[in-house]
Amino acid sequence: MKKDFDNKLQSRNIKPTAMRQLVLQVLTDQKTAISLPELENKFEKADKTTLYRTLKTFEENKLIHSIDDGTGSVKYALCREACKCHPEDLHVHFLCAVCGQTYCLNDIPIPNINLPAKFQLESVNMVVKGVCSNCDK
Template identity: 75%
Template sequence: MKENETKLENRNIKPTAMRELVLKVLSEQTTAISLADLEQAFEKADKVTLYRTIKTFEEKKLIHSIDDGSVSVKYALCRETCQCHPEDLHVHFLCTKCKQTFCLTDIPVPSINLPVDFSLENINMVVKGICANCRK
């Protein structure tokens, strides 16, 4: 738990029992996870507290949200140095078979040259196909 406490403190998030538990679950994931999946992992927890925890993590850039075109937004941990600026963003991969969303952190989102007077706020790049596990 000490490592997770440090991660929270590095992002100026007060470590609480719920925040540490949610971070533990997120740390154990190999793919992005939806709020509904988190709610299942914490069946007995207050849903409002869980939602607020996720929103705090996102605001403090501990996690990022992914709108992969599926039914719900998914969440994944950010890298330690991530500030969620456009240069920190990476491509996501949605498997059309198993519906899992993977962060492809080694593939940066290509830079976008916008027309004059346009202002970039966010980029969301999702590639869809079949993941390695489903291809087996």
């Protein structure tokens, strides 16, 4: 398992360290996006700055993407293997109004946006809000 994490980190030009391996393990185990405070709660003795820098390194190297779901807390989720975080790689996110979890809907791409001439698309954030399948019971 450790070797798999090392390979995943190295494939994105990220030097494997013990903390990066641990953070990658947590992100891999997540079924929903996670905020920095939620990540901090998973580590008793980890420094908040180290966790933040780890997330930023992962994001800069396209291992994870950040999500502004409108809750006021940025959340993070693993990118798909071939993702380069270009607009065509982006997908819809779903925020549950009941449990507050944010899900990546990887199979629902962001619709094509036809911008006026001389406008250049750099990023898109699409959040759909409702009730997730876990809360709809």
